[in-house]
Amino acid sequence: MQSITCECGHSNPYGTSLCQACGKPLDSDVEVLSSMRYEGSARRSQTYKKTFVDHTWNFFSSVRVGVWLIIIILVAAAIGTIFPQETFIPPNVDPATHYESEYGTLGLIYYLLGFHKLYGSWWFIILLGMLGLSIIIASLDRGIPLYKALKTQRVTRHDQFMKNQRLFSVSEEAELEEIKYTLESLRYKVREEKGNLFAEKGRFSRWGAYVNHVGLIIFLTGAMLRFFPGMYVDEILWVREGEKASIPGTKSDDGQYYLENKEFILEMYDKEEKKFNSALSSVDGEVAKNYQSNVTLYKTTPNHTIGEEPELIKVKDGEIRVNEPFKFDSFALYQTDFKLNEFSKMSFELEEKATGKKFGKLTVDLHEPEKKYDLGNGYRVEIEEYFPNFILNEQSQPSTVNNLPDNPAFVFSMYSPETPKGEKAFVGIQKNIEAGENQFKMSFAGIETKDLTALTVRKDHTLWIIALGGVIFMIGVTQGLYWNYRRIWIKQNQDGVWAAAHTNKNWYGLKKDLDFLSEKTSLIALVDKESDTK
Amino acid sequence: MAEISSTLLYGAFMIYLFSTLFFAMSISDKKHEKAAHTKKWGKIGFITACVGFAAQLGYFITRWIASGHAPVSNLFEFTTFFGMMMVLAFIILYAIYRTNGLGVFAMPVALLVIAYASMFPKDISPLIPALQSDWLKIHVTTAALGEGILAISFVSGLIYLIRTVDQSVSSKKTKWIEIVLYSLISVVGFIIISLAFKGAGYEASFEIMNDQNQPEKIVYDMPAIAGPANGEQLDDSFGPLFSTPSWMNGANASIKLNTFIWSLLSGAILYGLLRLILRKRIAAALQPKVRINPDLLDEISYRAVAIGFPIFTLGALIFAMIWAQEAWSRFWGWDPKEVWALITFLFYAAYLHLRLSRGWHGEKSAWLCVLGFWIITFNLIAVNLVLVGLHSYA
16 A cells, blocks of 8 residues: 655655644544544554454454453453352362252352353453453554654644644744743753744653553463463472471472471460450450471482382471461472371270280371281281271271271271180270170270371462563553653744644643643643533 | 550541531532632641541551551451541542542541441451461552542542432432442441440340351341341340341351341431432432532542552552462462452453543543442452452451
């Protein structure tokens, strides 16, 4: 397409409505004021409307489409908070039945529509993608032509451009030096050309919108990178006090990290503490003050082979509290959960029922029970079956819920010189069922417990990108909203001195500048065409 | 120190009340008052507002010293602070635009917020481990400041609507303005009814099964219209007329719902009384009192959003994300409070884009500012009341 040459001599690209140098409307039906938003520059979306690519570009470059996308995402996000998302419901329930039983028919509909996983759904991701595309295309469509236009603008503007500005006046005469001085005192940058003036202030604020959109795109890109392997680790690690465990997700060529839980600390606020006395006495239970794990970090030697007992080299000690993660390498461990007083060892004594005489004590490690316990003198006990978390299943058979020793139960075989064939007994907490009439029994002789800590293992290589996006967004949004681009043109014509002014926002502020200007100089106050018509 | 603190807060409240009166004086219509009258009383009102703010700042500092942590950790402290930030936002915008009429509406709204706050337990409470972070003060104060400034855009938008919507005939618009005013009056109703039942020492007890399936006693301080879900009444007090739906999951949801119903009822009575006295719509009665240029009101509400939006984003999203990363190991988890902060952000982002087109200036823009404030209050109140989540401790 051919370019358009204005009478001032400037050659404008096809599609331009106001000459980029002098502001003359290049077509008779161009309205100056409404074209001012993007300086009447040639925007692709306003110029080419034929091919499929044009249509796609024009769709996404529209602010109206952008606003609709924002509103749709907003409504979708709100719908996602009506009932809890799947991640917030108890971990051991089936969502298929949970939503209906908790929230009735509405809950069932919510579940069937997939709203319980709304924020990860394909359509929500597509909406976010479309918004991202809209941000990119709308910014390119406007930002680049605007940049060129503001760079090209000249001091002397066409009469028609001046006359059509919202703020305009004609003075009989005015002292140019005085105007220039006054505007400079208001921190305008003033340029002069053939007795005409152009004063501008805060041009950089025009880039605010584009800067913050760049920030948003970087942010969204960072959020997407999470799905690439190696960028992100999210694991949970339970460790018992006094034990070491390999930290999931931390294996690399130079070894695997291990963590020892030396101590888990739970502190409560002292109810007697004067400062919080009235608040604490009004709650029933206790209020937690601190959750803390004292840990030691180890690492295996680089060429450690799986299956072999690893050789652990101590890296460092640390304390993990809520709000104070433990950081090493590119990983961080967060205090997430705990379990107090998990059964770890249970002790029994072999006892003759008739006499109450005892024939030795055995201690069962509830995590790794031994098969046989020899008590000497021909007395021994064998564990036939072990149910760490005992339950009677649907067939009324003894069974276990899981491997956690929350409700341990055993089938013991007791051997003695008198009963060489052995006697069987089922022993659990407050349970002792004998297979027949036994001569011996296992009597309970104590329990040991341990605390557990749960730590979240996190590596996130996308964080710096997301942080960068956030910083750029904040810079852009501040630059665009806390400053504005004010321009004042002064032109000497035959009938006097013409003055016109424009700003992209905050007309109130611009008018205050102009009032000051006409007060200090002989320039006649500029008239606002918009408030006159009201 | 705690006593000095509460005295200062009480003092600030009274001073704000006077400031409101002075601003009302400045626009009082006593037959062609001179500009000097307006200017004088406006100045007095503004100075009074600043003095009140200083007193409340004193409350904030002394309470901080007394408790050892920034006093923004429970609903009383946060809501009081939100009211204080509204006053600060008003002071900033008044300094720019010198509009007395804004004071007549902004100061009472801030007063309502502070009075509403004082209905929550005022004890100095210790910080649970999740709140023990410097980000508590940074995140909460910045978010509250942003919301305070956005609240001024609501005030200005509301004045715009009262000023410009045709009150000679009843229309959808006049009805909606009345609904907005009724909601504000309901806050007054809430305060009156709370004080009344507290003064009478009313109590009603229920026994419920809590999440751990343990019996727990809960005590209502107002007659139970909405009883707890699956609760058993322990005394022969009034009600309940119905049970709170079990999907309301926040802490003490049934008590909050019951209080909410009482607020609406007492608000309705107050509103009805006002209508009887005025014999016209409340907005119609207010309309002749506000003579601010609508363009200026539109400008103020837009400016308030322009100033408040970046601060809100910084406090309620960016600082929130940094803290969430430190405390919960992820910067974003789609917790309801997070989502509603995002919704607020998206809403004002949409507003700022709509302002690019001419047709959305003025009245439409004013309605949006009212809706925006509704979203903010929804996030402050309803999210804690109705929805489960990590912020439900308040």
